[in-house]
Amino acid sequence: MADAVAATAALDTAGVQESDIIARRHPLGQRIKYALMAFVWRQLLLKPMYFLSSIKSLFAARNKNDPDMIKRYPARKSLPVRIFFPPSYTPSPESTTKVTKLPTILTIHGGGFVLGRPHDNDGWNRDFSTRHGFLVIGLDYSKAPSHPFPTATHDLEAVITSVLSDSSLPVDVGRVAVAGFSAGGNLALSVCQLPSLQGRLAAAIPVYPVVDFVTPQETKARARRYKPALGGFRARERDFLLAMSPMFNWSYVNPGTRRDDPLLSPQFAERGTLPRSIFMIACEMDLLGPEAWRMACKLAGKKVPAVDEVIGKEETAGKGELITEGDERFAWEEETEDGGRYKWLLVPDTIHGFDQDNIARLVKDPVTMEDARIKRDEVIGMVGVWLLEKAFKKES
Numbered sequence: 001m002a003d004a005v006a007a008t009a010a011l012d013t014a015g016v017q018e019s020d021i022i023a024r025r026h027p028l029g030q031r032i033k034y035a036l037m038a039f040v041w042r043q044l045l046l047k048p049m050y051f052l053s054s055i056k057s058l059f060a061a062r063n064k065n066d067p068d069m070i071k072r073y074p075a076r077k078s079l080p081v082r083i084f085f086p087p088s089y090t091p092s093p094e095s096t097t098k099v100t101k102l103p104t105i106l107t108i109h110g111g112g113f114v115l116g117r118p119h120d121n122d123g124w125n126r127d128f129s130t131r132h133g134f135l136v137i138g139l140d141y142s143k144a145p146s147h148p149f150p151t152a153t154h155d156l157e158a159v160i161t162s163v164l165s166d167s168s169l170p171v172d173v174g175r176v177a178v179a180g181f182s183a184g185g186n187l188a189l190s191v192c193q194l195p196s197l198q199g200r201l202a203a204a205i206p207v208y209p210v211v212d213f214v215t216p217q218e219t220k221a222r223a224r225r226y227k228p229a230l231g232g233f234r235a236r237e238r239d240f241l242l243a244m245s246p247m248f249n250w251s252y253v254n255p256g257t258r259r260d261d262p263l264l265s266p267q268f269a270e271r272g273t274l275p276r277s278i279f280m281i282a283c284e285m286d287l288l289g290p291e292a293w294r295m296a297c298k299l300a301g302k303k304v305p306a307v308d309e310v311i312g313k314e315e316t317a318g319k320g321e322l323i324t325e326g327d328e329r330f331a332w333e334e335e336t337e338d339g340g341r342y343k344w345l346l347v348p349d350t351i352h353g354f355d356q357d358n359i360a361r362l363v364k365d366p367v368t369m370e371d372a373r374i375k376r377d378e379v380i381g382m383v384g385v386w387l388l389e390k391a392f393k394k395e396s
Contacts, residue, residue: 021214025255034250038114038145046115065122067138073162076155081163082118082138084129089170101172102135103392105205106160110182110353112248113144113152121181123357124380132384135170137163141187145251150263156191164200175392177203177275179383182288182353183248185209189266193273203277203391205383208352211267212291213259215307217245223290225312230349233365239287240362241352267295271340274299277391279343279383284312286352293346300334300342317348320374324382333390341390345382347375355379 026034067082089102107125109116118138129136139159141152164173178201180188185206192201212220221239228235253264262269278299282292289311297304305311312329323330324345333343351368353359355376360369 021259023253023255023257023259026250030246031250034247035145037244037247038251041115042143050117063122065126067122067125071166073159073166075158075162079140079142079155079159081140081159082122082125083169084125084136084138085170086129086133086135088133089135091170100170102133102170103175103388104135104137104171104177105387106163106176106178106201107136107138108141108156108178108180108184108187109138110180110184110356111143112244113149113183113186113252114248115143116183120356120358124355124376127377128380128384131380132388134384137169144248148254149252149257150190152187153190153194153263156187157194157196160191160201161196173200174202175387176201177205177387177391179205179207180209181207181356183210185292186211186266189269189274190263192275193262193266193269198273201275203279203387204275205279205281205387206266206292207281207355207379208283208286208288209266209280209292210288211265211295213249213253213265215291217242217249217287219307220287220290223308223310224287225284225289225310225314227285227314227316227349229316231367233363233368234285234349234351239285239352241287245287267291267298271299271336271338276339277341279345279386279391281345281347281379281383282311283350283352283354284346284348285350288352289346293344296342296344299336299340300332300344301336302332302334312346312348319371320378321348322375322378322382323348343386343390345379347379350375 068085069083070080071083072080086102089100105128107121109118109120118140121138125136125138128134139156141155163169164171164176178188178192180186186209188204188206189209189211191197192204221242224239226237253259257264259265260268280292280296282289290305293311294304317323325331330346330348331344335341347354350372354372363369
């Protein structure tokens with residue numbers, strides 16, 4: 001296994017020196033800068049905002065996106081899960097053996113491993129549960145820099161194990177998927193690899209995930225698609241993630257860590273350690289898009305694009321339009337001889353985080369967000385149908 005991982009790493013890190021694969025200690029000035037950035041974001045910006053939000057919620061009517069239940073497990077009492085039942089579900093008053101079991105999706109929020117909370121996905125979780133009849137459970141994990149890699153992966157392992165063992169929940173253990181957004185997409189692919197969970201999660205849905213900590217961020221940004229013709233926020237000449245990603249990486253990856261560790265950079269994972277069904281979703285105007293594309297192609301046995309190959313196409317798509325047929329740059333689905341099913345979707349003309357409610361505060365561009373809202377709804381529909389008709393049936 002070690003030899004296979006080393007061979008894969010040699011392929012995927014072509015042009016990168018071995019010394020650059022090992023995370024280095026940053027100069028003191030940079031460490032202070034990144035620590036201050038993390039402090040400002042978490043303590044001075046987000047913490048007061050979360051506090052005000054919690055105060056408002058005490059006096060406001062119940063939000064339709066609020067979870068139906070919040071639960072804590074002894075394994076990680078500080079990391080409660082947020083549980084969403086579909087409207088059609090009625091808990092049985094009888095014994096748990098007679099409870100109707102539901103297909104289940106576990107979701108992991110993003111935030112660069114430093115920011116964010118499971119509340120961020122409440123709207124997505126509620127919509128998915130309502131539309132597809134799923135039990136949806138939003139998960140949390142400890143944040144960097146106080147808790148660097150691989151703490152979050154093992155937090156999620158403990159919580160997921162607790163959820164799967166919880167007889168009071170209507171989890172159909174044969175139909176469980178894990179989805180994650182951005183850093184959460186990375187963690188979804190990371191936690192799946194742990195021996196305790198291999199084979200217990202039927203499918204993974206990484207949404208605009210970071211899967212490669214080896215390739216430099218500036219190199220990634222050059223392979224991202226830029227479209228000035230769209231105007232507004234999407235016409236910017238620089239990816240908005242580029243300014244924050246050095247702080248995220250410093251916070252999460254300690255000096256001495258191998259950047260090609262499969263738990264950190266899932267593109268180096270052996271296919272057999274991952275779920276047999278993976279639906280990779282990326283954004284065309286996102287510096288993380290190209291690495292997700294390369295990983296999806298690698299898993300499916302397709303030609304892997306070069307690290308500098310620009311993703312997507314120059315032409316813009318129509319408002320709210322997905323390209324699901326006729327162009328493999330945007331969509332395909334493959335089955336491999338060993339029973340794997342891999343699906344790729346590149347969402348055109350969208351930026352990182354397009355499907356998250358809180359991105360609107362950053363973007364402040366109604367045209368961009370209206371396009372994103374339509375595509376978000378279409379993607380939620382596609383994911384649910386794919387799980388029920390393809391991924392779960394394959395595992396049954």
